[in-house]
Amino acid sequence: MTTVTDTPLVVVDDLSVRFPTGTGDGVVRAVSGLSFTLASGGALAVVGESGSGKSTAAYALLGLHRGTGAEVTGTVRVGGQDVQAADDTALRKLRGGVAAMVFQDPLSSLDPYQAIGDQIAEVHRLHHPGAGRRASRARAVEVLDRVGIPDAARRARSRPHEFSGGMRQRALIAMALACEPRLLVADEPTTALDVTVQAQILGLLRELREETGMGLILVTHDLGVAASSVDELLVMKDGRAVEHGPAREILARPREDYTRELLAAVPRVNVRRETVSTPKDDDSVLLEATGLRREFGRGKKTVTAVDDVSLTIRAGETVGIVGESGSGKTTLGRMLVRLLEPTGGELRYEGRDIGGLKDRELRSFRSELQMVFQDPVSSLNPRRSVGESIADPLRVAGRLDDAAIVARVRELLERVGLDPDAYHRYPHEFSGGQRQRVGIARALAPEPKLIVCDEPVSALDVTTQAQVVRLLGELQRELGLAVVFIAHDLAVVRQVSDRLVVMRGGRIVEAGPADTVYERPRHAYTQGLLAAVPRLEPAEATA
Amino acid sequence: MTGYFLRRALGALAVVLVLSAVVYATFYIAPGDPARLACGPRCNPEQIRQVREQLSLNDPVYLQYWHFLQGIVSGHDYSTGTGVLHCQAPCFGLSYQNDQQVTDLIVQRLPATASLATGAMVVWLLLGTGTGLLSALRRGGLTERVLTWLTLAGTATPVFISGLGLLMLFCAYLEWLPFPTYVPLMDDPEQWAWNMLLPWLALGLLESAKYARLTRSSMLETLAEDHIRTFRAYGATERSLIARHALRGAVAPVVALTAADFGSMFGNAMLTEMMFGLPGIGQLLVNATRTIDLPVVVAVVMVTGTAVVIANIVADLLYAAADRRVVLR
Amino acid sequence: GPKGSGGDSAGGGADGAPKKGGTLTVLNRAPQKQFDPARLYTSGGGNIPSLVYRTLTTRNRENGAEGTKVVPDLATGTGTPSDDAKTWTYKLKDGLKYEDGTPITAADVKYGVERSFAPELSGGAPYLRDWLIGGDTYQGPYKEQKGLDSIETPDAKTIVFKLKKSEGDFPYFATSTQFAPVPKAKDTGAKYAEHPVSSGPYKVVKNANDGEQMVLERNPNWSEETDKERHAYPDRIEVKSGLAPAVINQRLSAGQGADAAAVTTDTNLGPAELAQVTGDKKLAARVGTGHFGYTNYLAFNPKAKPFDDPKVREAIAYAVNRTSVVNAAGGSALAEPATTFLPNQKSFGFTPYDPFPAGATGNAAKAKELLKEAGHADGLDITLTHSTAQNFETSPEIATALQAALKEAGIRVKLEGLEENDYDEKTHSVDKQPDLFLAHWGADWPSGGPFLAPIFDGRQIVKDGANFNASRLDDSAVNNEIDEINKITDHDAAAKRWGALDQRIGAQALTVPLFHPVYKRLVGKDVKNVVISDWTGVLDVSQVAVK
Amino acid sequence: MTTELITTQEPEAGVAPASGARQVWRRLRARKSALAAAAVLGLLALLALGAPLLAALEGQDANSYHDTLVDSARGGVPLGGLGGISAEHWLGVEPGTGRDLFVRLLSGARVSLLVGIGATLVQVLLGLAVGLAAALGGRAVESALGHLTDVMVAMPLLVFAIALMAVVPADFPRPVLLVIAIGLLNWGGMARLVRAQALGLTKLDFVSAARLTGASRRRIARRELLPSLAAPVITYAAVLLPANIVIEASMSFLGVGVKPPTPSWGQMLSTATTWFRADPMYVLLPALMLFVTTLAFTVFGDGLRTALDPRQASRLGVGRKRRTTRTSGAGGTA
Numbered sequence A: 001m002t003t004v005t006d007t008p009l010v011v012v013d014d015l016s017v018r019f020p021t022g023t024g025d026g027v028v029r030a031v032s033g034l035s036f037t038l039a040s041g042g043a044l045a046v047v048g049e050s051g052s053g054k055s056t057a058a059y060a061l062l063g064l065h066r067g068t069g070a071e072v073t074g075t076v077r078v079g080g081q082d083v084q085a086a087d088d089t090a091l092r093k094l095r096g097g098v099a100a101m102v103f104q105d106p107l108s109s110l111d112p113y114q115a116i117g118d119q120i121a122e123v124h125r126l127h128h129p130g131a132g133r134r135a136s137r138a139r140a141v142e143v144l145d146r147v148g149i150p151d152a153a154r155r156a157r158s159r160p161h162e163f164s165g166g167m168r169q170r171a172l173i174a175m176a177l178a179c180e181p182r183l184l185v186a187d188e189p190t191t192a193l194d195v196t197v198q199a200q201i202l203g204l205l206r207e208l209r210e211e212t213g214m215g216l217i218l219v220t221h222d223l224g225v226a227a228s229s230v231d232e233l234l235v236m237k238d239g240r241a242v243e244h245g246p247a248r249e250i251l252a253r254p255r256e257d258y259t260r261e262l263l264a265a266v267p268r269v270n271v272r273r274e275t276v277s278t279p280k281d282d283d284s285v286l287l288e289a290t291g292l293r294r295e296f297g298r299g300k301k302t303v304t305a306v307d308d309v310s311l312t313i314r315a316g317e318t319v320g321i322v323g324e325s326g327s328g329k330t331t332l333g334r335m336l337v338r339l340l341e342p343t344g345g346e347l348r349y350e351g352r353d354i355g356g357l358k359d360r361e362l363r364s365f366r367s368e369l370q371m372v373f374q375d376p377v378s379s380l381n382p383r384r385s386v387g388e389s390i391a392d393p394l395r396v397a398g399r400l401d402d403a404a405i406v407a408r409v410r411e412l413l414e415r416v417g418l419d420p421d422a423y424h425r426y427p428h429e430f431s432g433g434q435r436q437r438v439g440i441a442r443a444l445a446p447e448p449k450l451i452v453c454d455e456p457v458s459a460l461d462v463t464t465q466a467q468v469v470r471l472l473g474e475l476q477r478e479l480g481l482a483v484v485f486i487a488h489d490l491a492v493v494r495q496v497s498d499r500l501v502v503m504r505g506g507r508i509v510e511a512g513p514a515d516t517v518y519e520r521p522r523h524a525y526t527q528g529l530l531a532a533v534p535r536l537e538p539a540e541a542t543a
Numbered sequence B: 001m002t003g004y005f006l007r008r009a010l011g012a013l014a015v016v017l018v019l020s021a022v023v024y025a026t027f028y029i030a031p032g033d034p035a036r037l038a039c040g041p042r043c044n045p046e047q048i049r050q051v052r053e054q055l056s057l058n059d060p061v062y063l064q065y066w067h068f069l070q071g072i073v074s075g076h077d078y079s080t081g082t083g084v085l086h087c088q089a090p091c092f093g094l095s096y097q098n099d100q101q102v103t104d105l106i107v108q109r110l111p112a113t114a115s116l117a118t119g120a121m122v123v124w125l126l127l128g129t130g131t132g133l134l135s136a137l138r139r140g141g142l143t144e145r146v147l148t149w150l151t152l153a154g155t156a157t158p159v160f161i162s163g164l165g166l167l168m169l170f171c172a173y174l175e176w177l178p179f180p181t182y183v184p185l186m187d188d189p190e191q192w193a194w195n196m197l198l199p200w201l202a203l204g205l206l207e208s209a210k211y212a213r214l215t216r217s218s219m220l221e222t223l224a225e226d227h228i229r230t231f232r233a234y235g236a237t238e239r240s241l242i243a244r245h246a247l248r249g250a251v252a253p254v255v256a257l258t259a260a261d262f263g264s265m266f267g268n269a270m271l272t273e274m275m276f277g278l279p280g281i282g283q284l285l286v287n288a289t290r291t292i293d294l295p296v297v298v299a300v301v302m303v304t305g306t307a308v309v310i311a312n313i314v315a316d317l318l319y320a321a322a323d324r325r326v327v328l329r
Numbered sequence C: 001g002p003k004g005s006g007g008d009s010a011g012g013g014a015d016g017a018p019k020k021g022g023t024l025t026v027l028n029r030a031p032q033k034q035f036d037p038a039r040l041y042t043s044g045g046g047n048i049p050s051l052v053y054r055t056l057t058t059r060n061r062e063n064g065a066e067g068t069k070v071v072p073d074l075a076t077g078t079g080t081p082s083d084d085a086k087t088w089t090y091k092l093k094d095g096l097k098y099e100d101g102t103p104i105t106a107a108d109v110k111y112g113v114e115r116s117f118a119p120e121l122s123g124g125a126p127y128l129r130d131w132l133i134g135g136d137t138y139q140g141p142y143k144e145q146k147g148l149d150s151i152e153t154p155d156a157k158t159i160v161f162k163l164k165k166s167e168g169d170f171p172y173f174a175t176s177t178q179f180a181p182v183p184k185a186k187d188t189g190a191k192y193a194e195h196p197v198s199s200g201p202y203k204v205v206k207n208a209n210d211g212e213q214m215v216l217e218r219n220p221n222w223s224e225e226t227d228k229e230r231h232a233y234p235d236r237i238e239v240k241s242g243l244a245p246a247v248i249n250q251r252l253s254a255g256q257g258a259d260a261a262a263v264t265t266d267t268n269l270g271p272a273e274l275a276q277v278t279g280d281k282k283l284a285a286r287v288g289t290g291h292f293g294y295t296n297y298l299a300f301n302p303k304a305k306p307f308d309d310p311k312v313r314e315a316i317a318y319a320v321n322r323t324s325v326v327n328a329a330g331g332s333a334l335a336e337p338a339t340t341f342l343p344n345q346k347s348f349g350f351t352p353y354d355p356f357p358a359g360a361t362g363n364a365a366k367a368k369e370l371l372k373e374a375g376h377a378d379g380l381d382i383t384l385t386h387s388t389a390q391n392f393e394t395s396p397e398i399a400t401a402l403q404a405a406l407k408e409a410g411i412r413v414k415l416e417g418l419e420e421n422d423y424d425e426k427t428h429s430v431d432k433q434p435d436l437f438l439a440h441w442g443a444d445w446p447s448g449g450p451f452l453a454p455i456f457d458g459r460q461i462v463k464d465g466a467n468f469n470a471s472r473l474d475d476s477a478v479n480n481e482i483d484e485i486n487k488i489t490d491h492d493a494a495a496k497r498w499g500a501l502d503q504r505i506g507a508q509a510l511t512v513p514l515f516h517p518v519y520k521r522l523v524g525k526d527v528k529n530v531v532i533s534d535w536t537g538v539l540d541v542s543q544v545a546v547k
Numbered sequence D: 001m002t003t004e005l006i007t008t009q010e011p012e013a014g015v016a017p018a019s020g021a022r023q024v025w026r027r028l029r030a031r032k033s034a035l036a037a038a039a040v041l042g043l044l045a046l047l048a049l050g051a052p053l054l055a056a057l058e059g060q061d062a063n064s065y066h067d068t069l070v071d072s073a074r075g076g077v078p079l080g081g082l083g084g085i086s087a088e089h090w091l092g093v094e095p096g097t098g099r100d101l102f103v104r105l106l107s108g109a110r111v112s113l114l115v116g117i118g119a120t121l122v123q124v125l126l127g128l129a130v131g132l133a134a135a136l137g138g139r140a141v142e143s144a145l146g147h148l149t150d151v152m153v154a155m156p157l158l159v160f161a162i163a164l165m166a167v168v169p170a171d172f173p174r175p176v177l178l179v180i181a182i183g184l185l186n187w188g189g190m191a192r193l194v195r196a197q198a199l200g201l202t203k204l205d206f207v208s209a210a211r212l213t214g215a216s217r218r219r220i221a222r223r224e225l226l227p228s229l230a231a232p233v234i235t236y237a238a239v240l241l242p243a244n245i246v247i248e249a250s251m252s253f254l255g256v257g258v259k260p261p262t263p264s265w266g267q268m269l270s271t272a273t274t275w276f277r278a279d280p281m282y283v284l285l286p287a288l289m290l291f292v293t294t295l296a297f298t299v300f301g302d303g304l305r306t307a308l309d310p311r312q313a314s315r316l317g318v319g320r321k322r323r324t325t326r327t328s329g330a331g332g333t334a
């Protein structure tokens, strides 16, 4: 379909992007001195931790920094066109015509008011001005069909909110296809999706590349995703390219420390947990849920988020809960610590039914059930110093005097690997991983017996993720805590869990000792989940 | 949806009821004797006694209020002396002042207020959203600065200053326009419009400032949304981005606020009506307040309150219709 | 284009003989909320109402003092008194007809009077109730169908009123709309005002928006033969009310379009407009000046301390600075300083006197002296109550002017401003009456009786109604003199006695007269035959011509 | 649903940009218009506070009549040019009475500022109390307060103010009454804003974390919510303040505001309307004062809003919505 020429599809030479910062006269160097080329039909993954400049570099390929105040130097050539020098018309031709971009969040990236087919047709007409309305519509249906939307002709009339996440992502890819670009730039196209859907999308991209011969630049922070989709890898850190070469080679023999670190931190789903903590006492049941139920909404719109879940948590053990988005993990976790009141079923804590207790009645043992939250940003009050946040449970308990509280908070900060002097600093002065440590310290402060961790590491980079997971493991062992570890990432869960619970649609589909479930999954759903996990090893990736 | 409606309608009813009760109670304890005011400047005690009886002012207040509510639901019969006057439901009673049916009084006043509100709405939509859009598109430029200052000045000008200014300028000095008198639309549409022009401008200008700011910020917010970025990345021109993708989302809050404001105009255009001598609801209310004409006051407050509540429901519906991401519950 | 935005319109100008035809526009502030003859409270039958309702007698439609005379209207004379003016007999003219052509009978007049007793039709003046035998308990023809015995109609043309006491002023009161005929068959009670049956030169063709918009057209069955007073030049009269005073005067002075043939019956020129008008010769020529019997005064409660001491009251009377009060009331063109309680008009029996001569700006020294005598050498603290309404009468500006003047005499005044309704209720209530407040009184007709009696007659102290005898004067000598004068049917003779009585009461310093207002009225540039009587002080709409 | 402005300069996404007082000040300082407005307001406050002093300096007071300075025969129009401006009367005198305009305008400023600021404070306090109670309370409390707020919003403010003015005893100090009346009648918007913001905040995990500490609702409201509410509340208060000044002026204009002879701009304007031809200064001065004051407050509020929260600056409308929520589409899974 595309004419294969000798000139590379993309040439980036000494690209630097700087953003002026709002306050003062400082600048953020998002990308500095980046150079790479991509041959026609080639596939390159740009990987690196958050904030390393991946998206910024990708945007430069389409000249999307124009008019935003960002300062771009160096040259970028896409399909022979100098992006920097191109005038507005030429740039518009390039966008979509030569290179198309697929953005991360599939919902917000589509116009909520227009039918998906119309949006695709509009983009098609932008690059085929001669095409009639009808022809563009037909093309839209065609590409939707191509990306695997069932009954495309009918679904083309749906609006984005009527599509599921995966379908939206497909629609965005279809939109790109509609213009027959020679290069597809995908900025984290699968981060918002479940593993199973992610696997489907990655497969689709692979297929399309083989079929149309278009080039692909995949921006991702997930090495697993990169490994399974491209031939070439570009590792970025702090706006610079750290390592660049064939994917297999880098994965097998990383040359740079940073790459090595990155690789080491990636959790593997097929590796057993090193030390399995044995519950102190087999009978010491801490928390017991029987037929737990939770509904949201009223009347016809009732959603049963958790349905008939029975679960036992013994002192000192770690229970992992996995399942795709919306399967009720968070809802279950919040019920376990009684942030939510169950609609039905029984919840016994140390033998006492706490399911229906009022806030006031809960107070006496609130401190024994704690939670670590997913989002390190919103889980800390931005207006209060982290020390105060950690001290809160101690102050509420009112057992210690001020000096003792401060001392204890400093001790906790140190324990989670932070500088004790961080007491008076505010959350925004910390990185994501550090904030999560603060969150853990806060949960530890009242000396709880159980901590529910709701996706405590999903918002973190692999390297930070590994550190935090390690910390949690240590603490659990040391303090003999019971931990409920919720995550959608099966590999992460495997690293910490003694027992595993797989949820789907609010129900438990499979439960058992972790290793058993991972190695011999019985339920088809669990099997599917495990199969969809992207593998890091090149051999596995191509398999 | 039906459930939503039902709930909102019940809520609205409750609001209006509470409102009327509060008004009743407030005016009941206010000084001044309605019987004396109705009776005339030099009534003797016997006459006042008779009038008080005639107006049922001797009943306990809750009973008076109850009868008032009954009238709304099932109408009421009044003696005219020579015969019986049936005041049909919804009957808000008779004015203490001259035994006119309150319902009639309000119905007579509605056209003027509706004219004012509608015209002012057109003014603020055209002027407000127009300047708002313009300043959003020309952001950073001189146009934006000038428009920003103009709208700021607009919000800072109470209607009794802008109205006075307009009157002085167009009627007194330039003599381009007559001093406004209300001409019903049905009588003479052209004169209606000419006479309403200044009130529309005065009220519309004040409101348009608010709309300009809302439109501008809403437009900027929408332009920054991800789906706009998508189409920009496919080479859509800035103009088509706005026309095809941004406008609709940006307009949602404007439409919703318009509906809500239109509703509140029925009670809040009082100053404009006083300023320009428009025989509207607001004027009726102010006059009735001064003479403690309780049935009129309560009825007007109920009508304007209902307008506000309904307008808020409409606003929410419009908002939900315009912005798909909104969930009504 | 907007109607009437172009300055000049065709029109004869204000000179030349008045002719019939054309449309007169009346621009008013207050809507004609009441239009039932039983409910109207107007002096001399009112202005717009008197175009529709003829009454037994009416005011003389002449300029100035001539206009304070009472003349026959439906009746052949102003009334024949008998039995010490306790019985009044009227004969109706021949050929009187309603708008529908049916004849007007004495029974209709009787019915009209009786209607005004119905509580459904409240609002009229209280005199009928006080005067007519059986009037105090009569409930009107709807409840008591047999009617009031004290009104007799021996034949279709004769009507006789029997009173409890002598009332020499009866012919004056017979000008009010309660004496307009109402055909019983056409009476719709409370709804009558929507379609009143006209006996006057015009009939109501439209009465909308609670009296805000009225249109009157010629009544074909009215004949000039029987009505010497009303001219009825214009073919059509359009009343537009609910306008702001400023707008009315602006429109009258601009005179665009229909406004060239416009007048107002209820809006004076305010001080600001006066300032503007006097600077413009053309406009100044269009201003009419009127006097209405009216006095603004300070009212005391002489039963309360420290006003129980006449010396204190006198001190205040001396301390008052009438110049600043007059300025606060709109300046010397709109207010004349007053030293007598009676208005400065002959018909009231005006006898100039000044018991406490304070000069133009007050006599603080004399006041201080009096205070010292009264034992208030260190000054005095008092409270002055006024209304917060901006009305140039009882307004805060006038109160402040007094405050400033009294301060010179060592009297420290605390002001108490009351909301209009509150003020009205308190100042007219025996129990809640403030001890010192700004008050005003206007005449129901140009005679000393309705001016002095309600204020100083001890038998008119009203316990649970509107009381106007703020000084609670109950002096049998005064009461007797009032009764005696009321027996006199010769107006001039009575006026002299009223004047003497006023002077006698004035010496007691029960009130401090402040000023009499003057009315300045602007008319449209095409308006002719402007007549302003001293009875009403305003332009007589029945005399105006626009052609 | 978080949507970011194109002009966003705050790289962190999340609850609200962390903004210490210093940062706010820095951002505020960057806006010249806001600084100018602040200067005007400062001057105004000085004038209002120093009114007695300035009056003494001029040698006049607010209520003395000057019969000789007005032309009594011509309705009391001030003698001399420009409304009688002279060395004794710096801004001329009032027609009719000859009272000194400079002092009266200054006293008017006192009333305007006092009522404006006072009423805003009442609104903020009530709005916070009701809004927080609605956000944290149970279903019954929430719906009751919601209806109450609806009633307040549907209430024609001026009418109730008129009624209230009549009900309260005459010797109750008027400006205080106005503060209470405007504050009591007009807190609906603030309550809605606080409720919406607080509800948004309670969905955030740090509030859940606070609940897990066993903290009471009141403690959560005070410790966790209030600090984050400060920015939107201050921002909205900056919008309410000039509006309250205008309401006071409107009420005085209608004759139900401050009681004469206490001067107030609205009341001066209402008598002045007829004077615009004979004595234009008399209209222009109070109109200008009122205009400048509201404009300065508006501009300053605008600046403050941007300084406090650049991302939220454009989203003040939030307070209005009650039963609608924006959620990022409830689409199913693949």
Ligand SMILES: Nc1ncnc2c1ncn2[C@@H]1O[C@H](COP(=O)(O)OP(=O)(O)OP(=O)(O)O)[C@@H](O)[C@H]1O
Pocket: A019, A020, A021, A028, A029, A030, A048, A049, A050, A051, A052, A053, A054, A055, A056, A057, A221, D009, D011
């Ligand atoms: N518009 C902007 N203004 C200022 N700084 C910016 C802007 N956009 C990005 N940055 C900064 O530039 C750096 C690189 O950002 P970029 O979005 O490219 O990172 P990324 O590698 O895509 O990270 P992520 O994995 O989180 O998407 C970051 O420090 C970011 O804060």
Ligand SMILES: Nc1ncnc2c1ncn2[C@@H]1O[C@H](COP(=O)(O)OP(=O)(O)OP(=O)(O)O)[C@@H](O)[C@H]1O
Pocket: A296, A297, A303, A304, A305, A306, A323, A324, A325, A326, A327, A328, A329, A330, A331, A332, A488
């Ligand atoms: N407050 C709520 N109101 C209404 N529905 C809710 C609420 N919270 C959760 N749900 C619904 O309950 C279901 C389960 O949600 P939950 O958050 O427990 O899923 P999850 O497994 O944690 O998903 P994720 O991996 O995306 O965090 C979903 O369908 C969700 O839409």
Ligand SMILES: [Mg+2]
Pocket: A054, A055, A056
């Ligand atoms: Mg990125």
Ligand SMILES: [Mg+2]
Pocket: A329, A330, A331
């Ligand atoms: Mg979750």
